[in-house]
Amino acid sequence: MRPRVGHIQFINCFPLFYGLIEKKFLLEVDLIKGNPSDLNRMLTDNLLDLAPIPSIAYARNYRNYIIMPEISISCDGDVKSIYLFSKIPIDKLGGKKIAMTNISATSQALLRIIMARKYGLSPEYFSSAPELGAMLMEADAALLIGDDALRAKYNQDPRLFVYDLGQEWKDMTGLPMVFSVWAIRKDFAERNFEQIKIIKDTFVECMNYSLEHIEDVAWKAAQWEAFPASYLVDYFNSLRFDFDEKKQEGLIEYYKEAQKMGLIEEVPPLDIIDI
DSSP: OOOEEEEEOSGGGHHHHHHHHHTTOGGGSEEEEEOHHHHHHHHHTTSOSEEEEEHHHHHHSGGGEEEEEEEEEEESSOOSSEEEEESSOGGGOTTOEEEEETTOHHHHHHHHHIIIIITOOOOEEEEEOSOHHHHHHHOSEEEEEHHHHHHHHHTOOTTSEEEEHHHHHHHHHSSOEEEEEEEEEHHHHHHOHHHHHHHHHHHHHHHHHHHHTHHHHHHHHGGGSSSOHHHHHHHHHHEEOOOOHHHHHHHHHHHHHHHHTTSSSSOOOOOBOOO
16 A cells, blocks of 8 residues: 655645656655645544644644654745735734634744744734635734745735744744644554655655756746746745754744743654654
8 A cells, every 4th residue: 555645735845746756756655635734634534644744733743643854844034935914013913913824733823922922912813714815804914824925925015014934933033943844653654664764765855856956846836826937946945845953953942932832732852763
């Protein structure tokens, strides 16, 4: 039986997908697409064997998972796809309404941390479908991630203030921010160690290949979008796809801040499989 592998259906995961196509590895796995929240639910329900899941989702269910080494979705400064769009300056949002996209718990928690720890503010939050116009009809600011954020920023209303949460986190902590880790179900890992090693090595090889051919990747990804390939080259170059010690340090700091605010029960160990 082929491994059931989750794939985030966002442009930020397209470099990996492109590499998997070029290396013809898709024939070796069952690739199942979804947004971060969908993939987290499917991994929890044993509908997937491994998947990129929101970082906070690992913290909430870490006893059942082990982390794949060397790969993540991170940033070290601007992330360029996780934005707070606001009608007023961010430091004026105390007590105001903020609509948050309902498809990523990590970014929701990150916004709460930044508002409380960096700005000392307590806005009123609510979850919403990710449609900027509708969100701002009900709120003073809106959090968008992924493709929705990319499109909204490209077509930015000049009346809005826009804040990149990757840069906000970097300014606050001096550390990278890890948005997604590749989580593997422990029961699957115990039975399929060699298979996981092959998957990991292939993923790293595919990602490196795509980063070496980033203009081709961007051109392919932009074919059905309203923005040019150059916009995506800039975006892909801002992302980090590795999971080195500095990323791990940033992730632990995020967990510590989340735990202080009661967003997770405890700071989990980073249980990274040794392959």
